Amino acid sequence: MAVRPRRSVLYMPGANARALVKARTLPADGLILDLEDSVAPDAKDQARATVLEAVRTGGYGGRELVIRVNGLDTPWGYADLVAAATAGADAVLVPKVESGEALRMAERVLVNAGAPDTLQLWAMMETPRAILDAGSVASATRRLTCLVMGTSDLTKDLNARDLPDRLPMQASLAATLLAARAHGLAALDGVHVDLEDTDGFAASCRQGRALGFDGKTLIHPNQLEAANEAFAPTAAEVEKARKIIAAHAEAMAAGKGITVVDGKLVEALHVETARRTVALAEAIGGDLCPLPGERVARPPGRDG
Template identity: 75%
Template structure:
């Protein structure tokens, strides 16, 4: 069982050459090289060229490289997507997708531009329509791999308040998680925008993991440690997972379907979860 960790997904401004270079040294599982929100209109062409050059140059190690394009309804979107198709990036992230047809359109543009099957498609879930269509979006393309929450835009569209407990987001987060799990996709939580609120970031990461997200999108390198810690198992969790696997195997060998570990019932479904915990722990160096 192998997993690709996506505990931390850091947005990097595509127009900032120094940031793209620094990203090679950061402890991020995923780097989202951004051509959209982080880039002013008059810098879009330059940003696209810089991002393509950086990806081609390499040096990012095992970090997953994702290019966030401008929307296909903008003057830059199609050119961004066509350029990303043969860039060598791992995935392309499309903003403000609110229907299954939006996913299929992006897939068609990638295929027309010669994108290999290995180039994955990620989509931003950041509008009320996207929440209502989450299931259709998640099942729209075999190339689709990840749903990324855009909670800042969603908060604005809902006329909601950015509360510490994120109660206004719970319904939307749940809908997207259900859709992702139904179709075997990764789900990444939205950003925490207050860079001076370390406690709030930690709480948001903890809540995201408790809900079931695979990781969190971030806007600054100082947020990496919190996400990497929250979305990785602890050594104690890995140890308990190994006990669950061993105890269940012993029970099965004795003709039993269930057993107890630390006083709690263990059956096959718990073993599946335990194996995932062990696999993730091994990938991120926790044993």
């Protein structure tokens, strides 16, 4: 994977053409153009056409574009996948994934419809079965690059309560994050549905970053600023990271494997984290920054 900013990934209703136009100006790292939950059954076909037109028209710059399709067990899922295969989006988000085979089925439809090798798959982790089978989901296909928490559906299925500290979600968040990291995937935290609870939203962002998530999925543009701030390295963190990298390089040149920075032991593992911090900061400020041995894949036909 490249170090790509995914601090803020905003759901956009696929049936709302005006919203899709406005999204071209929003400071989101990514946009999920939604054909599933936000679209009424009688508007599904029109929403698909609207999303395809938006993606093909472009104008989204470097924002990552993801099309969330309906499931293959619905009347619209197959047509969604066929249409998304060559639309020019970065990724297709499959909802309510409960097994690795579900992702492989979606991949087969995409490939048969002409999907390029660069088209990624993302998976929604929003059911108890998905969490229990997270390892199988995460290892299903090399096309999979990101796991997305669906905490609202999961809370419902668990008969859990939506508490400020998200204690009922901790096991599921951890299981998904562990599976993602074990298989080299990105992981996005779930949405915060109370738009008036700005303090609670900020707290959930801080918690998500502390747990290790790459960013947060959002339901309103008003949430963008807080998410971008929470999941970005601070100036102090970047400065410290550069200091660690430089000190370790000096130690290696002197034939030493470890050194001390600000009273703390620095080994190779700390340098790896520091390099990722710097790469993320640089990616936020401009181009994507691959780490050694990584490459950045872009789908053909995209602007920006």
